Amino acid sequence: MADADAGFRHISVQELAAHEGQEVILKGWLYSKRGSKHLLFLMLRDGTGLVQCVVAADSVDVDTWRIADEATQESALVVTGKVIADERQTGGVELVVSSLKLVGESEGYPITPKEHGVDFLMSHRHLWLRSRLPWAILRIRNRLIVAIHTFFQERGFLQMDAPILTGNAVEGTSSLFELDYFDEKAYLTQSGQLYGEAMAMAFGRIYTFGPTFRAEKSKTRRHLTEFWMIEPEMAFFDLDTTLDLAEDLLVYTIGEVLEHCSEELTMLERDPARLECVRKPFPRISYTQAVALLRSDETADMLAARIQALEEENAALSEELAVNRNRYGQSKKSERRRLDAREIAIHRRTGEIAEALQNLPVWKASARSFEWGSDFGGSDETVLTWHFDRPVMVHRYPAAVKAFYMKRDPDDARLAMALDVLAPEGYGEVIGGGERATDLAFLEEQIAAHQLPKEAFEWYLDLRRFGSVPHAGFGLGLERMLTWIAGIDHVRETIPFPRLMGRIAP
RNA sequence: UCCUCGGUAGCUCAAUGGUAGAGCAUGCGGCUGUUAACCGCAGGGUUGUAGGUUCGAGUCCUACCCGGGGAGCCA
Incomplete structure (x- = not known):
């Protein structure tokens, strides 16, 4: 396939490691960006993987710098650069950019690298x-x-x-x-x-x-x-x-x-x-054996142990939450961000635990009183697999x-x-x-x-x-x-x- | 269909019935090796909808709408 952008074909992120030391062309989208006044790090996504592309102000032309500086999330880009080894990167390589071309603009991409709810993500x-x-x-x-x-x-x-x-x-x-x-x-x-x-x-x-x-x-x-x-x-x-x-x-x-x-x-x-x-x-167990297992003391004990473990985890999280809130007032901004993130994580986990603690006693009773002849419900299957x-x-x-x-x-x-x-x-x-x-x-x-x-x-x-x-x-x-x-x-x-x-x- | 939890800024979430806030995103400024980069400033709201209680409602009550996950049923 002829390539209008250069005299050689583009390669995929997946293939980068095999081209170490060479000048290559990549085509993809801007996943995220970090940087300072004279140095930008563009994470390029091409469907096969992610790679960090480094743009230094003093080693690219004015147009390339401007494109890198102004590029927004999910802008489509053609990137030319040299593949170098860098053990800090997940793929083991990064690209030192020599020139950039903007293929498609992207204004106000709704999905940020931060957190989103289910409904929002499903709609997008x-x-x-x-x-x-x-x-x-x-x-x-x-x-x-x-x-x-x-x-x-x-x-x-x-x-x-x-x-x-x-x-x-x-x-x-x-x-x-x-x-x-x-x-x-x-x-x-x-x-x-x-x-x-x-x-x-x-x-x-x-x-x-x-x-x-x-x-x-x-x-x-x-x-x-x-x-x-x-x-x-x-x-x-x-x-x-x-x-x-x-x-x-x-x-x-x-x-x-x-x-x-x-x-x-x-x-x-x-x-x-x-x-x-x-x-x-x-x-391999027969239905009849599975019913006996559901009704057994072994199952009841296992579920009781699960409930206890969740209650203990819940108590520990509540305590951590209280401690964090105390520290919040005296914390620096960066520390506050960490605490905020942790609080959200704790909220999510305590929500899960609350749901499990609501379900488990019901499941336990349901397993204990399971009658031979009926079909397993979702909870019975779940309980069986835990063995x-x-x-x-x-x-x-x-x-x-x-x-x-x-x-x-x-x-x-x-x-x-x-x-x-x-x-x-x-x-x-x-x-x-x-x-x-x-x-x-x-x-x-x-x-x-x-x-x-x-x-x-x-x-x-x-x-x-x-x-x-x-x-x-x-x-x-x-x-x-x-x-x-x-x-x-x-x-x-x-x-x-x-x-x-x-x-x-x- | 039933049970249950929820709906607050673009996004994720705070806010005893008493002045609606934070982080991220966005914009502007700073910074030459960042890994969810960081630091500073700014803009951004009909609190799902309609009623009700109250001196006062994001908060309480009623109905409805939308969403989450659980039951039933199933892979």
Whole structure:
């Protein structure tokens, strides 16, 4: 590609270290600026990374100095300069600028390097994407997607695209987005699974990777109305081989993230040790065992200890706050700023603690009195995961809480051969699936029992009429998994433009 | 749908029912190695909306609007 700005091409920040000692061209945006009267430090952002560009008044022409001096946050710049090693910089190099060119002005950029609230950031998501944390998270997302495809492709799985528009409501219309399809009702897909089963009978092993829509009015840190799901479906797989696959998938993809995204994890202050312990074997417990664990003294003691630890932390923070306020009056300005920042941090943490202290006793009571037969609530899953340092796989759920197409446990007709994988640290369900029913008569009964329109499932029942085989699969929520990997507290930051209840823009 | 917390300067937050403030951002001035740079000065407000109580409301009451996260449901 010809470059109008110079006789040689521009390179990316990522490539800088390989060009040490050379004159190069960078193109990007001004992330932040510091400096004094005759020396400016421009942090340049180009999408691949950040680098400090040093502009000295006595070694550049007047125009370049003026551009550097007047450049505002997010101005687009072409920077020419020499790459030099500087161990104080995060990338190990900085650029000594020889000339600057302004490509695009930027007046009054709303997102400052300081703190912002959630609502403000969400309303400016189109610009927020340029900031460091979204950068780190979405780069991990990309790595995770590549790793998932690689994992399945290397194991002989065929990627398939399930339809996004569907005609039949599988699991109740309340959670489906309805739309008009040439005067017929249609819905946005909730799952590609039934189509995946058809493809598995044609290709053996397949996986879908596509968007999924849920119209549930859920305003929590775990819910999006539009999210991406990976759904493998395998002919001749049973519950155990499917658990093996889920385990291998998580171990492989997290290994890839650890190998390729250490810089991103560091930016997110995510301790890699939390991910390094995701190794085989994952604990596998039955639903019945999980219920016993929830109701156990062990769980009650663990939760009591958590409550006590939070109360102690709360007391310590209150004390620190009082001490800081006493010191405030006699402090210098710089010290006051530090105290202000600390006070905000303490406020935030005490808010979190207050919320946890409100929730934990409720969760404790809920776990203690959990009745066999009901499905786990969000809090029950969270409590279960606190017992393990890696994902825990729960299998054989009461059939009543699972979908109609689940195979029954041959040893206990009350149970479905279902599986859930719960991520550690309270992140909860990232995978849900199981072995599918293979018997035509059983499925017909189930469809009737669930009061589903049989006509709509005739094509699905054909899969049992013509060479029905044992098969299984599961759904992996990409954003939930990424929330866990990144160690962040809300799923909305794991997708470029999150769709949430009450928020459809930008 | 229910529960709960919140809405004060462009942003993040203070303010016993009694003169609406700070930091950042912005503008101006100072500073040749800064890492959220620092130092000084300045401008910036219909306290979400509509009522009510009161000598007096950001603060108390009622309704509504908007947002946070929790329940239900789920990945």
